[in-house]
Amino acid sequence: MRTAWLAERRSRSPAAHKTMDKIVTLLAKELRIQPRQAQVTLELLDGGNTVPFIARYRKERTGSLDEEQIRQVEARAQYLRNLEKRRAEILQSVAGQGKLTPGLEQQLQQATKMQELEDLYLPYRPKKQTKARLARQKGLEPLAGCIVLQQDTKETPAALGAAFVDPGKDVPDAAAAWQGALWIVAEDIADEASLRALARKTLWDGARLTAELMTDERAGKDFLLYKEY
Known part of the structure; x- marks a missing residue:
């Protein structure tokens, strides 16, 4: 299993290595662990090792990370990998349209959330007739x-x-x-990405969701808990 992982690692392109380094740096910063701990933990996970196995038998390599920390590395790394994959897809799509300006490329490269990427991409996403x-x-x-x-x-x-x-x-x-x-x-x-972000924040901060019973109480007895909620 480790031999297969090493072969896969050596076959990575320079861009893939750069992406991995970026993910390791972000993991270390966000989870407050050393970059080496993040890198080794990812290598062990990518090698097919389970979280309990790593926590119990690979403490000397991970710097004694516990199961919760290893699961955090696993979950966050998956999100960041998906983010980088989507970023590459969007950059390729916009560039293919001949609309990738230096400013837009910088915004896309600096986006740290999937929603930010999608908001920036929205004006360039192929649309149906509107x-x-x-x-x-x-x-x-x-x-x-x-x-x-x-x-x-x-x-x-x-x-x-x-x-x-x-x-x-x-x-x-x-x-x-x-x-x-x-x-x-x-x-x-x-x-407009900035306006979408503002609208989302405004709704999240100040919106109010209400519910009312649309039938008599006997027919809607299963929902009385939410009456005038």
Whole structure:
């Protein structure tokens, strides 16, 4: 078993070694253990050894980590490996679209949670046809820009919208043009990672979940505990 593990370790690419070093460093910092302890424990786990076996018979190698600490290493390492795998997939996808800017790459590389990665990737994730995408295809993105920029203009909303009327593109009037522009703005806001994080935090900090019984108490007796909860 150890021979197979050594062969696998030697076959790792430089990028894989770099990823492993990154994970070991994070594990040591988060779990407050030495990098060597994190590395050896991972090697033992990857070699097929069980947590009880490592805790009992490999104390001299792990620096006497107990079962709870070893399980923490195991669980956190799995999360970090999944995180790095997803990071690589997202970087490859965005780069393949020709949209990987230095700033975006830095944000993706610095993300420490899966949710952060997914929020950053959302604007670049292949989407099904949406109302906003249809509006973009109709040439309404500049009108959406007017909403976002809030520039002072002498033109009335009706006049601005009229400039985008095109029955051939299913934009029969100014109202339809503005509606399409609003769909674009709504999607752009929903795709903005920082706004999604703010909304999530606001809801988590201040949201209130309530429940009420929707039938008479006899029929809903199994749920009376949650009545007016």
